Amino acid sequence: MAYLKKSPWIIHYDATSCNGCDIEVLACLTPMYDVERFGVINSGNPKHADILLITGGVNEQSKSVVKNIYDQMPEPKVVVAIGICATSGGIFKECYNVIGGPDKIIPVDIYVPGCAARPESIIDGVVKALGILEDKRTKMVALQKKEGI
Amino acid sequence: MNININIDPGTIILALFYLVAAPLFGGLLTGLDRIITARMQGRYGPPLFQPFYDVLKLYEKESIVVRRSQNIYILFFLIFTIFTGGLFFTGGDLLLVIFSLTLAGIFLVLAGFKASSPYGHIGAERELIQILAYEPMVLLTAAGMYMVTKSFFVKDILNFNVPVIYYLPGIFIGFVYILTIKLRKSPYDLSTSHHGHQEIVKGITTEFSGPALGMIEIAHWYEVAFIMGFIYLFFAPDPLIAVSLALLVYFLEIVIDNAFARAKWQVALASSWLFTLVFGFSNIVYLFIWK
Numbered sequence: 099m100a101y102l103k104k105s106p107w108i109i110h111y112d113a114t115s116c117n118g119c120d121i122e123v124l125a126c127l128t129p130m131y132d133v134e135r136f137g138v139i140n141s142g143n144p145k146h147a148d149i150l151l152i153t154g155g156v157n158e159q160s161k162s163v164v165k166n167i168y169d170q171m172p173e174p175k176v177v178v179a180i181g182i183c184a185t186s187g188g189i190f191k192e193c194y195n196v197i198g199g200p201d202k203i204i205p206v207d208i209y210v211p212g213c214a215a216r217p218e219s220i221i222d223g224v225v226k227a228l229g230i231l232e233d234k235r236t237k238m239v240a241l242q243k244k245e246g247i
Numbered sequence: 248m249n250i251n252i253n254i255d256p257g258t259i260i261l262a263l264f265y266l267v268a269a270p271l272f273g274g275l276l277t278g279l280d281r282i283i284t285a286r287m288q289g290r291y292g293p294p295l296f297q298p299f300y301d302v303l304k305l306y307e308k309e310s311i312v313v314r315r316s317q318n319i320y321i322l323f324f325l326i327f328t329i330f331t332g333g334l335f336f337t338g339g340d341l342l343l344v345i346f347s348l349t350l351a352g353i354f355l356v357l358a359g360f361k362a363s364s365p366y367g368h369i370g371a372e373r374e375l376i377q378i379l380a381y382e383p384m385v386l387l388t389a390a391g392m393y394m395v396t397k398s399f400f401v402k403d404i405l406n407f408n409v410p411v412i413y414y415l416p417g418i419f420i421g422f423v424y425i426l427t428i429k430l431r432k433s434p435y436d437l438s439t440s441h442h443g444h445q446e447i448v449k450g451i452t453t454e455f456s457g458p459a460l461g462m463i464e465i466a467h468w469y470e471v472a473f474i475m476g477f478i479y480l481f482f483a484p485d486p487l488i489a490v491s492l493a494l495l496v497y498f499l500e501i502v503i504d505n506a507f508a509r510a511k512w513q514v515a516l517a518s519s520w521l522f523t524l525v526f527g528f529s530n531i532v533y534l535f536i537w538k
Contacts, residue, residue: 146456
């Protein structure tokens with residue numbers, strides 16, 4: 099069944115964002131956009147989350163945190179990079195301490211560009227991520243059957 | 248040796264009905280709770296069946312554990328929560344029901360400690376404080392019901408000629424006060440850090456993922472059904488009035504949940520005991536003198 103699509107729980111991490119995209123992410127939860135209509139919950143706990151939203155590029159200090167959060171999330175999971183900094187590093191790309199987007203550290207499934215990304219496009223990105231989440235689950239189940247778990 | 252156990256077939260049917268109906272009722276009430284909460288905040292809110300989608304999803308997820316044994320404790324938490332409600336709805340001994348409820352709570356605390364995460368640890372300690380806060384009032388409730396009906400059995404209290412609330416208004420107020428703790432509602436959602444409060448991440452449930460978290464959710468549904476049954480008991484024997492008043496109390500809890508910020512544990516403990524003493528204990532003293 100596809101219950102994953104009906105109840106995607108989110109964890110949001112600010113890698114080095116200027117807080118512009120973070121505010122837009124939180125705006126999705128407000129009465130104006132209310133993503134809880136689709137069962138989305140901002141969980142704040144990687145072990146409960148299905149979707150990791152990362153805003154901002156990754157620097158030397160945040161790279162271990164990004165990796166750690168990703169590793170703690172139970173499969174199946176997807177990563178959505180939000181804002182132009184999270185897709186490539188944006189205007190901070192050339193900075194001495196910026197590594198680039200989170201895709202340099204962990205696999206990213208969806209890129210949502212924008213500076214800052216609008217709530218509509220963030221919701222669109224999350225909805226696209228749900229399709230990938232379902233694909234990953236199907237693959238996981240197939241693999242489990244193959245290995246006889 | 249010949250042990251003769253006589254179990255009424257009606258009780259077995261009732262128990263089986265409870266096993267299926269209680270989580271459905273608890274889940275639906277939780278779904279309704281989320282919709283009403285959303286409407287109070289000017290949002291549209293999730294579908295009614297959202298809690299069921301959540302739990303079914305959790306069973307599609309991978310199970311990550313720090314220690315394998317942590318999920319065994321959660322399993323026992325679920326089993327004893329189901330057992331508590333089962334005893335209650337088949338008309339069992341109220342004292343046994345209360346101690347079974349406490350035992351279930353203790354298994355959750357053990358699970359929190361076992362997962363050895365700092366957040367889980369703080370959550371488990373807060374859960375212990377919460378048990379300390381609500382337990383005296385729950386025991387006084389049982390004592391008060393006994394003083395009125397001269398029986399600890401739920402079926403006798405249920406069939407008492409007048410609603411016990413006539414004799415136990417103070418106990419009822421105290422009981423509703425500690426319900427906020429038991430239903431894990433703000434201002435006393437200290438241990439699980441429900442909703443958007445994330446200062447200890449998710450408290451006692453932090454280290455539980457996938458199916459184990461699903462078990463905690465299902466146990467909560469059983470708990471909600473049990474608590475609603477307990478409120479019903481105050482207003483029995485008229486079912487229509489009792490059910491509507493029980494739902495009204497739940498609505499009051501939603502209002503409280505939305506109207507109050509999180510309290511500190513000192514406030515939770517002190518105010519619970521204050522309510523227990525002022526409303527619960529004085530009611531008992533009054534009954535003692537008056538009877």
